[in-house]
Structures are given as C-alpha cells and as structure tokens.
Amino acid sequence: MSADVRSFFGRPIIIGGGIAGLLTALHLAPEPVLLLSRTPLGADASSAWAQGGLAVSLGVDDDPALHLADTLAAGDGLCDAEIATRILHAAADAIETLATLGVRFDRTSEGALLLGLEAAHGRRRIVHAGGDGSGQEIMRALVEAVRSAPSITVVEGVEARRLAVEDNTVRGVWASCSMSPVFFGTGRVVLATGGIGGLFLDSTNPSGSCGQGLALAARAGAVLADLEFIQFHPTALDGPDRPMPLISEAVRGEGATIVDETGRRFLEGVPGAELAPRDVVARAISKHLSKGHRAFLDVREKPGSAFARQFPTIASACRVAGIDPAYDLIPIRPAQHYHMGGVAVDPDGRSSVAGLWACGEVASTGLHGANRLASNSLTEAVVCARWVAESVAGSPIGVRTRSKAREIPAPNPLSLRPLLSRALGVKRHGEFLRDAVSAMLPLAELHHAASDPAAVGLMIAVAALLREESRGAHYRTDFPDLAVFARRSRLTLDGALATAREFACSSTLEELEQ
Template identity: 90%
Template sequence: MSADVRSFFGRPIVIGGGIAGLLTALHLAPEPVLILSRTPLGSEASSAWAQGGLAASFGADDDPVLHLADTLAAGDGLCDAEIASRILRAAPNAIETLASLGVRFDRTPEGALLLGLEAAHGRRRIVHAGGDGSGQEIMCALVEAVRSAPSIVVVEGVEARRLAVEDNTVRGVWASCSKSPVFLGTGRVVLATGGIGGLFLDSTNPLGSCGQGLALAARAGAVLADLEFIQFHPTALDGPDRPMPLISEAVRGEGAKIVDETGQRFLEGLQDAELAPRDVVARVIWTHLSNGHRAFLDGREKPGPTFAQQFPTIASACRRAGIDPGRDLIPIRPAQHYHMGGVAVDQDGRTSVAGLWACGEVASTGLHGANRLASNSLTEAIVCARWVAESVAGSPIGVRTRSTAREIPAPNPLSLRPLLSRTLGVKRDGEVLREAVSRLLPLAKRHDAASDPAAIGLMIAIAALLRQESRGAHYRTDFPDRAIVARHSRLTLDEALAAAEDLSCSSTLEEFVQ
C-alpha cells in the first residue's frame, strides 16, 4: 500500500472485491469509499465463476409470490419469509440496475430477457449473461464501473487480518502490507469476502476463499448463524483439477440426465429426478458413489449438438479434460459449493457488532434457510448491496487513529482440508463431528496460519454437532429425521470455544447437549 493511509481515515471500508463488495461501493457514491481486495479485482472472486445467473420473476407466468414459495420449499423451514419476500420483490429492479451499469444479459430476438430453468424452480426465471458465463460478464461490467468511479479507491494485494473493536464497536481494520501491518481507522466496515470453499478438498470455489470474513467477524465477537448448512453441488466435473469445474444445474434444466456406469438413471425414482433440490440430488449421488458406482451427466441427447453453444464455459472445461459433452458422458461428483450460514445480519446487513455490516455469501440474511434455491445467491448479493450501502451512508464515522496489534499470519487451510472434508461433508455423524472438534480446538487457540480456518471449522462442527436432526443441506446419519420444530443456530467464537472445552471434558454427547 503506497498511498498515505491517513487519507483513508473515516472512509467506509469494503473488504472483498466480488459482486457484493463492488456494488456496495458503487451504491455508496458519491461518498468516498475504500475497497480492500486480497487479489486483483475479478481474479479470484467466486462471483466471477457463477454460471447459473440470477433468479427473478420476470416471466408472464411468474410472480414474486411463486418465487418465494419455491425459495421457502428449498429452505426446508429455516427461511425468514419476510426477508425472503423483500429480497425477491426487489430482484427485478436490481437486475435492471445491473443492465444500466453495462451488464449484457441474454435476450430473445425481440429484446426480452431470456429465462432459463433450474432445479426446484417452478417457472423459468433464471437470467443469464453470456450463457453460462454470467458471473464473469457481471464482474467485468462492475470492475469497469468501479475503476471509473472517482469516489472509490481500490487497494489490491492487501488482506484484512483483524478488526479493531472497542465496546462492541468497530474502530478500524488491521491489514497486511508488503513491509508491515497497516491500520486503517474507520467506524464503518462491510464484509463482502465470499465463502468457505478453500476449507475443503473438493470445491467449486476459489481455493483462497477460506472463510476470512467469518474469521474477521468471529474474532471481533460477532454472532454467526446457521454455520452447519453447507451446500454441496451435485454435479462438479470429476477430474484432477482443483477447484473443480462446475457443471451448472442449467444443463439439467435443458434436459441432461444423470446415469451411472451401466447407463442406469438412478435418480429416476426420485421426485423431480434430476431437478430435485440440490441437497437431495447430492446425497443420492454421494451414496451411489460410496457404493462403488460412478456417476455421469448425459447431455448427448439434450442439449446434444447445441451443448457448446448454450454452455461455452462448461464445454471448454470438458474439452480440457478430453471430453466432448455433446458426444461423451461427463463424470461428476458432489463438491462444496455454497455456504448458507454466515455472519448474522438484520434486513439492512448490520451485524451484532456496531459499525460492521456483511453482504453476499459471508452474510446470513435468512433468504436461503437450510438449502439455497439455485441462482438466489447472486440475486441476494445485488439486492442487499444497495440496502447495506444505504445503511452505511446513514451511520456515524466513529474513527480511531491509533491501535496496536501484533503481526497476524495469513490464513492457510491446507493442513485442515482432509479433516474438514471428511467430517463436514455431504453426510455427517456425531462420532466424526466430535473428532473434528477435539482436533480443531487446540489449533483454533494458536497464533499461526491455521488458527483462523480452524476457528471457523470448529464453529461449523459445533453447530453441526448440536443440530441433532437432518434438515436441508445438513444430514446426520445418526439423526436422519427432521425435527418437528425448526430452529436457527446462533454462535459466537467464545461460545464455540467454551462448548468445545465442555465437550472435551464430557464423557457422553448427552451430557454436552444438556
């Protein structure tokens, strides 16, 4: 960071350079704002990799009420219906705002938005840009808009490591720098850091996304919610590449089928088959693989010859693996894809720590519940970015010019990936979750590169252990039934550490739960 940091004092700071962060900064204009991005804008944001597009009720046969019904059904009892309704009603206007910023959405020859179908949607309501390259198209337009905005300063290659908090109020950000840590005094911070894919061996997300925003919030004392709900996409390209290339649900929406090595459609007896909710499809495929079979996506008939034209990004990934998707079966397996849990926020994105907001995947708004409906994530990000910006703009500066902190190591989850992948995967049970807690606890209390990823893994494991039921994306083999009463989980890092300590001293799970 070469600029004089004193010139940034008091500015709102947006941490993260994906769609949520860039849009929040744009909506804050003309107020000066600082974006901290660990990598060059657009280079390693999950947003840029999104294939499915944005869900919104544009169709003549559609309505926000119908969109809400599908969202609530997928969320398996844990969506906040009021918040979900507010977001989904705002979605069409938010998409029009993107179009005004230069996003070129796919349209019919008559100029209407071209709408696609994805799993668990009752109507065609998925808006794409550049076919299956929606995220990249949106990011390109937003990056150009941000770089052209005189009110926005982008600092790339700098990573936020800690929040300075006093009396449960944000006072600044400690960030990495080439020579030494740098302190940025501010009373307004927006977390827009994305998800947790880097904690897992098999993920469709950038490996650098390892829950940094969750760690910043947790170390600051914020409440995190529903951390146990991690979505595994059922159709990642099964090959050696990591991250794993995603085979969008839209391919199944166009008629592709899932088969095994014998050609059997082993989802055929499932309600809605290939277009059942993601958690259901992922578990069936996971079980079939565990029983010694293989799984493939068969798009040879549908989309067939038009596969590469309709899905150029996916076709390119397949070709790199030596597969012609219009003629060959595509090997698939479930992979970590999205985190429904996150930092608990209100309808304006405020967290439990004053002066701290969260937007995008790092936030838990109540829209997704126990299992995100396909393509609702980008919709959530573009809608909530405006509300977060309006809330930030109306809040006091609250700056502090000095703070002391020791060097904070850059987070590195590499050593934890095998453990977290095995214990927090598609299927879980109490024994492996207790193992995860016991192994993660000492790591979370250390001061090294693994400590922040371990702290987040520990919080997820504790939340998963305490949820003694199967609901949405959280499946317990020892508690396969769904509880009668739906409840949210809310947890601070101190509570998770105390629970882990109690568990290590308890002889049985029953003692711990009581």
C-alpha cells in the same frame, strides 16, 4: 502501498472485491470509499466463477409469490419469509441496475431477457449473461464501473487480518501488505468476502476462499448464524483438477440426465429426479458412488448439439479434460459449493457489532434457510448491496482511534482440509464431528497460520454437532429425521470454544470411565 493511510481515516471500508463488495461501493457514491482486495479485482473472486445467473420472477406465468414458495420449500423450514419476500420483490429492479451498469444479459431477438430453468424452480426465471459465464460478465461490468468511479479507492494486494473493536464497536481494520501491517481507522466496515471452499478437498470455489470474512467477524465478537448448512453442488466435473470445474444446474434444466456406468438413470425414483433440490440430488449421487458406482451427466440428446453454444465455459472445461460432450458422458460427483450460513445480519446488513455490516455469501440474511434455491445467491448479493450501502451512508463515521499493531499470519487451511471434508461432507456423523472439534480446538486458540481457518471450521463443526436432526443440506446419519420445531442457529466464537471445551472434557471422562 504508497498512499498515506491517514488520508483514508473515517472512510467506509469494504473488504472483498466480488459482486457484493463492488456493488456496495458503487451504491455509496459519491461518498469516498476504500475497497480492500486480497487479489487484483476479479482475479480470485467466487462471483466470477458463478454460472447459474440470477433468479428473478419476470415470466408471464410467474410472480414473486411463486418464487417465494419455491425458495421456502428449498429452505426446508428455516427461511425468514419476511426478508425473503423483501429480497425477491426487489430482484427485478436489481437486474435493471446491473443492465444500467453495462451487464450484457442474454436476450431474445426481440430484446426480452432469456429465462432459464434450474432445479427446484417451478418456472423459468434464471437470467443469464454470456450463457454459463454470468458471474464473469457481471464482474467485468462492475470492475469497469468501479475503476472509473472517482469516489472509490481500490487497494489491491492487501488482506484484512483483524478488526479493531472497542466496546462492541468497530474502530478500524488491521491489514497486511508487502511492507508491514497497516491500520485503517474507521467506524464503518462492510464484509463482502464470502466463500469457504478452501476448507475442503473438493470444492468448486477458489482455493483461497477459506472463510476469511467469517474469521474477521468471529474474532470481533459478532454473532454468526446457520453455519452448519453447507451446500454441495451435485454435478462437479469429476477429475484431478482442484478447484473442481462446475457443471451448472442449468444443464439439467435444459434436459440433461444423470446416469451411472450402465447408462441407468438412478434418480428416476427420486421425486423431481434430476431437478430435485440440490441436497437431495447430492445425497443420491453420493450414495450411489459409495456403492462402487460412477455417476455421469448425459447431455448427448438434451441439450444435444446446442450444448457448446449454450454452455461455452463448461464445454471448454470438458475439452481440457479430454471429454467431448457430443459423444461422451461427463463424469460428475458432489463438491462443496456454497455456504448458507454466515454473519447474522438484520434486513439492512448490520451485524451484532456496531459499525460492521456483511453482504453476499459471508452474510446470513435468512433468505436461503437450510438449502439455497439455485441462483438466489447472486440475486441476494445484488439486492442487498444497495440496502447495505444506504445503511452505511446513514451511519456515523465513528471515532478514529488506533490500536496496537499485531502481525497476523496469512490463513492457511491446507492441514485442515482432510479433517473438515470427512466431518462436514454431504453426510455427517456425530463421531466424526466430535473428532474434528477436538482436533481444531487447540489450533483455533493459537497464533498460527491455521488458526483462523480452524476457528471457522470449529464453529461450523460445533453448529453441526448441536443440530441433532437432518434438515436441508445438513444430513446426520445418526439423526436422520427432522426435529419437531424448525430453528435457526446462532453462535459466537467464544460460545463455540466453550462448547468445544465441554465436548473435550466429556470425552476425556468417557475414556477414563472405560
């Protein structure tokens, strides 16, 4: 980068160029802000791939209390009802903010917002923009707004690798660029780089999203929460492409059915059938596939001829795969899609490390619980971005110090994907989780390209191993029942490493005894 980094000292730094990061930067105006993006804005952000839209109770038969009830039911006992209530009541204003920024939402001929239906929602309350291209349309508007905002300096092609922390307080960010490591001194950092799809073989997320925000927070000593809860979308397009094209839940909301190779609707015995919560549908499909069957989405009758018009992105992906949804069944299988866990934050997005905030998928606010309700994630990011910005703006600049330069290798999760996919899939077992923990422990402690992904994977696996029950998206075949008491999990990297070493020692003792 050509600018003198000293000119940015003291500015709030936002790490991540998705919806959460862009909106936080915009809400901080007119205060000067530095936004770091690993790729050109919008090029590799999970936000741009979002199809489902934003959940908001705007219908005449709906209200935030009904939306809350559906959210709590999907969260399977682990949602923070207070923060969920606050977020869902603020959702309508957040939609208006996006519209003011130029987002072109889908509307009726009278100008009212069109409301769609998705699984586990009791009412039509999903607001779309461009049909199934909601994330892309929102990103278009926000990128344009950020590019034209004089208070925001966007630095692309620079990746944050470590946070400088002293006395549990952020002092700056070490980042990589084409020349050498560069240090940005600041006492205010916002993590907005979510997504862990790059840790898995089958995911609907960009392959470059491998938990970098979680690694930054964990290496800084922050507390992370609910890491074991990973949502698998039940209807990813089953083909050779990776990442896997997503087939939005909204398609089932419009009447599409799930069948096997014989044409049988094998979900008919499941409460809610195709519109059951995602974890339920994903496990049912996974179980059917394990018996040698195949699974398909049938859109021929519903949405029928309206499919290509309502879902142009999905229709295009089908055409590329040689599928004509008007005549053909669409092959599907579950794939990693969203992480409910993340950096533990308070209602204003503050982490346990002073001067460090988190917003979007990288944060764990308590809204999603054990299983995110469809389309609540974009709503959360849009709503919380304002609160985070207000908190950052009201915080002290902090001491401008410089820490010793370190060359941190770019994260590369490639070697870990088979291991994590096996241990942390739709169904889990303690034996596979222990194997994963043992394999990742030495990697997490090295200075290696796989070390940060291994640290994130290790923390998730330890959290999954410690939760000896099945709840929401976390299903243990060796502990298939719910525990008596619902509890959220909390974990630091040091705690996870210590637990992993205990597992390793106990495993060694068991082997010696045998």
